[in-house]
Amino acid sequence: MKRLLFLLTGIVCLNPAFAQDMDGVEIRTTKVTDSIYMLEGSGGNIAVSVGEDGVFLVDDQFAPLTDKIFAAIAEISDRPVRFVINTHFHYDHTDGNERMGEAGAMIVSHDNSRIRMSGDQVIALFKREQDAYDEVGLPVITFSESMTFHFNGEEINVFHPGSAHTDGDAIVHFKTSDVLHMGDVFVRYGFPFIDQPNGGHVDGLIRGVQRALDRTGDATRVIPGHGQLSGRSDMIAFVDMLTKIRDRVMAGINAGHSLEAIVASDPTRGFEERGIETGPFVKTVYDSLTHGHGH
Template identity: 45%
Template structure:
């Protein structure tokens, strides 16, 4: 089985089965993947975690699911880190915020865009996957929020969290490490797969493309990009993803403007030439059209 096939199966499972079923598995491993001298990507079950180490403390981006917190902390300690001083959530989905309560209770300062806190306070339901999240407990909530961007001057780098509107959701943030030349893209970037666009919670395909364009404009051939899901990437891989999104958007927008229903759009099979490369993750082309069509505007 290829690495991409294995990643596809894991990513699909995270979205398509209840967390309680997945997290009953004891064989989940949290693997630290070096990105730069003091930045790692932690892969496991859920969104990729960004880990930044240094003399000012441990800084992480997203935290997967609550039952994995002990394993995540063990992985952090294995590369010289400690209980995180700061945690920033790239968006509100449970595979990126599930460990918030555990870390909040451990003293970690949680930061996010305003919309992330709002949605965690209210609770949410993602109908595409039947995922119901009740209102979060106080310890799981961000205690610092921002509307546009926030700077962290930590571990001899300038880390900038920038909100991008109406992308994967309405509360997404991109995290830029200026000195290290590293970006954590959150779920704006599914490396090698059709992405989930959460239209019910403010996401749009056009906004996702705009967010990807912002990352492309801020990176170069030496940049390392941590995607929300999938393997560590470079700018060329992000560009390929952007090209796919732009092609898909143009085709789906034309069908929608022509008054074509989602069922008839599927019959048109507008993604047939993209399927072999991009249709092996969470969604086949047919499923992706069905879910994404409302987000085409």
């Protein structure tokens, strides 16, 4: 069991899922297609592919929710969980790993996410520590660029969009069903969290969404890392917003302005309805552009 330590009180909390009492959390199931479902509880959205071959999961939320997640899956399939893809290493997407591993699931991630889950981590923006997982909770298969599963009659391509939300992101494309799970490269809670100290980069995030957009059509269903089931137009609006804000921050940097002056120039203007504190977000964009590598 992982310990989640608050290092300080009064944390900046961009993600409303954090610090919830898990006892009161219920798992809500949304049918996406005949064979793919989205589960929402607390933490990152879960995708479930069901069929003859078994259950294929994308992300597994928090360990205290695992029994409820298994119960929700049992409502739609009587098969075991064979694979769990981790979209990145953050605990609100992966803390179910140890229970999933114990239950016999094969855990899969990008190379860098396994490295991060193998050691203790700090998620600086939230002032949180994430302890290393036991062996049973670590991915047994990792990839660097992309890999493809042939499972439940479906071609499932898992690809690394480059360093975007972290340096170990995976986007899952259920090609046959025309469904994407974006991990936290695309979220619906407002300005995205870019984990710059753990390899995230605003330019990578923009390019990652664009790479995913290349695979979409008007009928594509998009499961965001957090928030409601979405589509192509929602991702276009998201990437347009990010590009505009990024360009404003870059213009300030090029003009020699300080972070404080750039924050004061309100580079998120026009997007206030997103309703999230803009200072920390502008700082992560600034940090990416001034000392992130972005590739």
